[in-house]
Amino acid sequence: MNYATAVYETVAALRSIREQWAELLLAIETPPADVWPPRQLAHTLRAVDDEQLVVEDRAPLVLREHPAPANLDALDAGLAIERQVFDLADTLAAAVQHTSHGDPRRWDYQHPGAAHARGAAGSRAHGLHFACVWVEGRVLDEDTEPEQQLDGALAAPPFAPMPPHLLHEARRTARLAEGRLLRTLGLDQRTTPVPDRPCPWCGGELTLHTDPDEAPKVTCSTGEDCTAPVPLDDHGRRVWGWADLVCLVAALAEADHPATMQMRPAARPT
Ligand SMILES: [Zn+2]
Secondary structure (H helix, E strand, O other), rough: OOOOOOHHHHHHHHHHHHHHHHHHHHHHOOOOOOOOOOOHHHHHHHHOOOOOOOOOOOOOHHHHOOOOOOOHHHHHHHHHHHHHHHHHHHHHHHHHHOOOOOOOOOOOOOOOOOOHHHHHHHHEEEEEHHHHHHHHHHHHHOOOOOOEOOEEEEEOOOOOOOOHHHHHHHHHHHHHHHHHHHHHHHHOOEEEOOOOOOOOOOOOOEEEEEEEEEEEEEEEOOOOOOOOOOOEEEOOOOOEOOOOOOHHHHHHHHHOOOOOOOOOOOOOOO
């Protein structure tokens, strides 16, 4: 693999981790998903300003108390991902960091002897989001040029460029952490039959499709004879994309509770 590709893949994995981290924090506080609606549709089903988490200033999981996590798998995954990325930052800092103490760009190691937990955690106290941004900066060789001081003199660069063997370690670690995060959230590439929930329009079997690079979608097994008011995909199946999933969720809710007639989709056959 060439150097540029490794940089690209590492940065993509780190950004994916940052983007999905709020979902994992929510997953820890939510019991494992019922059959329907699946956890994978959380993005779609949650109202836009509902439960929006700002992850930049969230304390890391390792420094928090978890008296009763609702989803232990998600907590285990979150702790493992934090540890992998924090350890990677330690490794890179040891190899390429020349910043002085007090420079906000500096990655500080843990200080087990410090008086309180946040101080003892060093830069880990800033959380996973900060660690991902910091590692990305090293992968992109940011701040590796001599810097001009106020008096005009040149100071040594805060960081050395990343040696190739460490770039490959960073890529491997970031992709492993991203893979675990996506699997935990059910956002890796997979197709999942939706059990006990036939298509409300034709009774066909519904299948949920997820992909880390695309919004989730659902298809009906029947084909074009299905009368659902949604387009056909490349395989001739009715497909509920991002915009139509809310309609499908409402139709399935009505199938569960027929009394809620006002939820009935207009195009449903009688
Ligand atoms: Zn159908």
